[in-house]
Amino acid sequence: MEKLYIALVTAITVGLGVFFFMPEKDFNKEFNIPEPSNIKLSFIxxxxxxxxxxxxxxGKNVIVFLDDVEGNRIASFILEPNVNNIDIELKEGIDYKAYIRAISSQGSYADSKNIYIKFFNSQADEAIFRGEDVELKIYKKSFIEGFNTxxxxIEDGENSFIDISYFRPENLTILKSVTSQSTSNIKDVIFPFGIKHTGKEAFDFPKYMKVFYENKIYRDFAIRRNEKYYPVISKELTRDEYENIYPTFFEIFSENFLNIPVIQNMKVKLFYKDYKKVPSYxxxxxxxPYQKNMTFKQDLFVIDDxxxxxxVSYRMPEKLMNNASGVELKDKAVIFIHGLQFVRLDQDYNNNGDFPWRYNRRFDYFNSWFEYIYKNPEKFENFDYYEFIYDTHSMTAEEFGEQLNKIMDENGFFDENGxxxxxxIGHSMGGLVARYAANVQYRPNIEKIITINAVNKGSPFQNLPQLxxxxxxxxxxxxxxIVEPLYSILTKTINSIIDKKPLDISTEIETIMRKNPLLFPVLFSEYGILDTFQGGMSINYVNQEYLSALENKLYSNIPFNDSIFKINDKIKKLNDEDMYLEKTIIFLSQINQYTSKPHFNFTYSVLKAFSEVAGIEDEDMINNDGAVTLDSQMLEGYEGPTIDKTFYENTVHEDILKNKNLIKRVFEEYILK
Structure with a gap:
């Protein structure tokens, strides 16, 4: 009992000694003083x-420290412990770093996270904001005349954000806000920012960033608030040390456009570490060949629903070949390769054992082809069938082709017993992937490469992201x-559908691209119609004459250090060195000025307008299928390929794949014969 008593007294004595004499950081750790949190900065x-x-x-006190980013003290404020806010005056253009310290009665303390601050009371040409491990480049057009910025x-892991707020210098009453006749000075709906990560963490992959935005007509009365993920534009496209992000605010036009109340303040919040990665496979x-009823989710394109x-599916997956599966091979093989798809961040929402296509558009691609195979089994006894299913965005067409070649090689497709x-058989971008795959090395048993509406020389649409x-x-x-030409396009499009007549919008397209070059690339990429990642940028146009003429017509008055529209050197090299031109069969089609499909009627007219704006007279560069020009589809200027124009007239880019007569012709004329 005595020993127990001595041990207890010793423990208490040692504990008290540690309490009074341990270093301050140990004391903090022991008592775990929680740091101030939920930090916010708002304009007055x-x-x-x-x-x-x-x-x-x-505790005892709260101290607010205001430093510059080099750590030099600008000001400090000692506050009572129950105070939780302070008004501060900011000088324009200074990079501030602030933090709040909570001090206990024993003198120990805990600091909040650092908050980085910058203030502008005028419209700057361009500015850089520096945070904990990030830099923000604010372009001139992202400052708003008449607004303070x-x-x-605050750095907080995935929740790290940069808050950009625009305020009128003077607060208005709600009555004045609604009835004000002053000009809003908001000249655009696109706000470009550059992002550069300066910390240890790297985010070098095709990605979308989470963005929150809102606009208000009076204090906390928001007329629009939203949160979504926007595509991040790579340094390869910006040709700068910054990646770019382009939030769009459709509801923040000036009151002269939509007659809405004057905007008093706006906010955009960039969560620069909250990324959704573009799926890669x-x-x-x-x-x-197999007939089965399938139920799956159909995406509603622009609507996120x-x-x-x-x-009815006419094929089922039998084996994934990526890991050298060692399956028994028949005499012949047909490999189907789909084309570029719209970007969906949830592309695996239909992914299960019976559905490796990820989502329905890829499933639809070749289902009609397998229907023909399924219904004619006697013709295909010696065939195996494969589909190359790839995300189309995370790598270039060349890299996807190399990956396909590697899988075939590892599974013995090219061996003596292969x-x-x-x-x-490749459609659109898939035709290019097929040609890249074959040209890794000459393989005598590659009998034919069949391209259908392929981007054999790229597409001018995919040069738009170079803007x-x-x-x-x-x-x-x-x-x-651009308001008037946009309205004109809408009116003409409606009339074209009603009257079933061609859509002529060359003048409007030229005006919009002159006045606001960002509009088309931003909107098309925001909704996944344009691919700003490696896949899409690897199928931009190869025609230098076309691109130079378009650029000179639109932007000749601006002295750039480099050309805006650049040709695709890799596609040109493939075309110049292709070992299989004599084995290539090309199917192509065009729209005859009008199609009943509104979206292809529009894209056909846009491509046609590009040619007319550039002053191109070559009909093959003007005519297109709504996605690809004829000269690209037919590999104009190169000898060797067989050009099959059987289904040439008035067929849009994707519908040709469901043409049963074309399917029959491909099989019976070029494969089974």
Whole structure:
């Protein structure tokens, strides 16, 4: 008992000694003083802002420190422990770093996260904001005349953000806000920002960033608030050290456009570490003809919603070939390769054992072809069938082709005991992938490469993202004078559908691309119609004459250091060195000025307008299928390929794949014969 008593006294004595003599950091750790949190910065008026926080520990004092980013002390404020906000005056253009310290009665303390602040009371040419491990480039067109700009950032893992707020210098009453006749000075709906990560963490992959935005007509009365993921434009496209992000605010036009109340303040919040990665996969699936009813989700394109759809499938996946599956090979093989798809961040929403296509558009691609195989089994006894299913965005067409070649090689397709004949059938970008796959090395048993409406020389549509060139954005004066041509396009499109007549919008397209070069690339990429990642950029146009003429017509008055529209050197090299031109069969089609499908009627007219604006007279560069020009489809200028124009007239880019007569011709004329 005595020993127990001595041990207890000793433990208490040692504990008290540790309590009174341990270093300050150990004391903090022991008592775990919670740091101030929920830090916010809000504009008051002129150059004043309010810094607020949540006190998680009521101690002796609270101190607010205001430094510059080099750590030099600018000001400090000692506050009572129950105070949780302070008004501060900010000088324009200074990079501030602030933090809040909670101090206990024993003198120990805990610091909040750093908050980085920058204030502008005028429209700057261009500016850089520096945060904990991020830099933000604010382009001239992202400052709004007549508004103060307050930027702050807090580093908090995935929740790290940069808050960019625009405020009128003077607060208006709600009555004045609604009835004000003053000009809003908001000249555009696109706000470009550059992002550069300066910390250790890297995010080098095709991605979308989470963005929150809102606009208000009076204090906390928001007329629009939203949160979504926007595509991040790579340094390869910006040709700068910054990636770019382009939030769009459709509801924030000036009151002269939509007659809405004057905007008093706006906010955009960039969560620069909250990224959704573009799904990446490249798989070769062995398929078997098989009839089965399938139920899956159908995406509603621009609307972020789905409907349930029933479909008859005429093939089922038999084996994934990526890991050298060692399956028994027949005499001949047909490999189907789909084309570029719209970007969907949830592309695996239909992914299960019976559905490796990821989502329905890829399923639809070749279902009609397998229907023909399924209904004519006697013709295909010596055939195996495969589909190359790939995300189309995360790698270039060349890299996807190399991946396909590697999988075939590892599974013995080209060996002495491999297939006697291999047929590659590719649509759109898939035609290019097929040609890249074959040209890794000459393989005698590759019997034919069949391309259907392929981007054999690229597509001018995929040159539009090159307008994200940062030098263009820095040197261009953007204008809201696009309202009238946009309205004209809408009116003409409706009339074209009603009257079933061609759509002529060349003048409107030229005006919009002159006045606001960002409009088309931003909107098309925001909704996944344009691919700003590696896949899409690997199928931009190869025709230098066309691109130079278009650029000179639109932007000749701006002295850029480099050309905006660049040709695709890799496609040109493939075309110049292709070992299989004599084995290539080309199917192509065009729209005869009008199609009943509104979206293809529009894209056909846009491509036609590009040619007319550029002053191109070559009909093959003007005529197109709504996605690809004829000269690209037919590999104009190269000898060797067989050009099959059987289904040439008035067929849009994707519908040709469901043409049963074309399917029959491909099989019976070029594979079974």
């Amino acid at each position: 008026e002129k150059n004043k802002a309010n810094l607020s926080w949540k006190n998680n520990f009521i 307050l930027i702050y950032s 490249a798989e070769l699936w062995k398929q078997k 789905y409907i349930t759809r029933n479909e 297939y006697k004949e291999i047929y590659l 994200f060139y940062s030098e263009l954005i820095s040197n261009y004066t953007f204008s809201l004078d």
